Amino acid sequence: MNTPAVPELSEKERPPQVHRRRYRWGRNAVVAWLTAVLLGAFLLDIPRINILEHTARNLYFHVPMWFTMMAAFVVAAYHAGGFLRSGRLARDTRAFEAARVGTLFGLVGLVTGMVWARFTWYRGTGLWWNFDPKQTMAAVQLLIFGAYFVLRSALEGQPEKRGRISGVYLLFAVAVMPFLLYVLPRQMESLHPGAEGNPAFSDITAPIMRVVFYPSVIGFIGLFWVLYTQRVRAAALEMRARLRDSAFRG
Amino acid sequence: MNWIAGAWAVFRKDLQLELRSRYALSTLLLFVLSTTLVVLFAAALGLGRAFVREEERGTVLLLRLHTRPSMVYAGKLLFNVLLIGVLTMVTAAAFGLLLGLPVGAPGLLATVLALGALGLAGATTLLAALIARASTGGGALLTVLLFPLLAPLLVSVVSATQEALAGASFAAAGEELLTLVGFAGVTITASVLLFDYVWEE
Numbered sequence: 001m002n003t004p005a006v007p008e009l010s011e012k013e014r015p016p017q018v019h020r021r022r023y024r025w026g027r028n029a030v031v032a033w034l035t036a037v038l039l040g041a042f043l044l045d046i047p048r049i050n051i052l053e054h055t056a057r058n059l060y061f062h063v064p065m066w067f068t069m070m071a072a073f074v075v076a077a078y079h080a081g082g083f084l085r086s087g088r089l090a091r092d093t094r095a096f097e098a099a100r101v102g103t104l105f106g107l108v109g110l111v112t113g114m115v116w117a118r119f120t121w122y123r124g125t126g127l128w129w130n131f132d133p134k135q136t137m138a139a140v141q142l143l144i145f146g147a148y149f150v151l152r153s154a155l156e157g158q159p160e161k162r163g164r165i166s167g168v169y170l171l172f173a174v175a176v177m178p179f180l181l182y183v184l185p186r187q188m189e190s191l192h193p194g195a196e197g198n199p200a201f202s203d204i205t206a207p208i209m210r211v212v213f214y215p216s217v218i219g220f221i222g223l224f225w226v227l228y229t230q231r232v233r234a235a236a237l238e239m240r241a242r243l244r245d246s247a248f249r250g
Numbered sequence: 251m252n253w254i255a256g257a258w259a260v261f262r263k264d265l266q267l268e269l270r271s272r273y274a275l276s277t278l279l280l281f282v283l284s285t286t287l288v289v290l291f292a293a294a295l296g297l298g299r300a301f302v303r304e305e306e307r308g309t310v311l312l313l314r315l316h317t318r319p320s321m322v323y324a325g326k327l328l329f330n331v332l333l334i335g336v337l338t339m340v341t342a343a344a345f346g347l348l349l350g351l352p353v354g355a356p357g358l359l360a361t362v363l364a365l366g367a368l369g370l371a372g373a374t375t376l377l378a379a380l381i382a383r384a385s386t387g388g389g390a391l392l393t394v395l396l397f398p399l400l401a402p403l404l405v406s407v408v409s410a411t412q413e414a415l416a417g418a419s420f421a422a423a424g425e426e427l428l429t430l431v432g433f434a435g436v437t438i439t440a441s442v443l444l445f446d447y448v449w450e451e
Contacts, residue, residue, distance in 0.1 A: 143398040
């Protein structure tokens, strides 16, 4: 009995090979780094400020989420552009997975922000959401990225076309990101630090907070990298499995 | 065919088609008597047609053969700017008359509306092309893609218009004007760079 030749993904679809051991080292480094950040975030002493109290520690989580989301979408836009130029479907997969993980970070950023606002800005009012400009704009930005997934699902089954059209939309969406996250919130009155007359880091920010904050940003971007690369590998495996499946069934 | 002549030909073609059928315009004019949002909704309805029409009539191939993509984009953009410009003027005039609004700074108001129309047309033209490629008659899809993208434009236009009505100087509304210029610049630049990928098969 002769078995059919095992089909392989074409050059266009195959992701580049990774050095397994180096990859594991990188992943473990991220895990160790984030563990240290978490310990520092909860154990190091911070000055108590009225109302803010211990919620100030949310700075280590809430803000890096947005930095990570922006980094993720820059990666996604880079690969979307790469797909448009090269037509390699692996690049489109990368853009999609980066956007997906990036959106997840954005959602976590939104939720951590809502909880934080509920117990500081809106303390005593019971409000969860009061259309603070920066919050609202961030939510709009997430809607824009959400539309990217809607667009992709409308083009299911035509991978080349889907990659091209959604890639163009993604690049467009990333181009307006600075307006929504930086330009507009700074022109409007907002409780958010970083708005008019309210610097992101001020004199009352204790130096110790920077010691945890910057490593936290790096750590969460590292976490994005791990999740994203795992998703890309899983997607490639899935494609290969589907290919073999159909080949063996004839 | 040189570039300007090509873009101009696409623009004239769309204009003539419109004058013959009056589809977009008659849809648009129905909506004229309400708020700034109206311009937005009407624009989504009318401008979405720009590329769907080509697909429906099967004229995409001809355009693709005879013109370069950037000519098509420029022509369509010009047509859309005109359409939104007319619509904005009619809406603004109607509001001015009906509500008796005293306009503090007419020059500033005109500038704001012109920049707003440019940004709106810039973003909508590319998305209309995307939608036409994605599916025929994807009106719902266009609104999902378009409205959140236009949020920054809407916010800036509204606050700048408020200042213009209150009679602010150009310097006082500088921030909003810069944002509008930036938005129109970014969307049109991105569209010019990306249009080739949408247009070519």
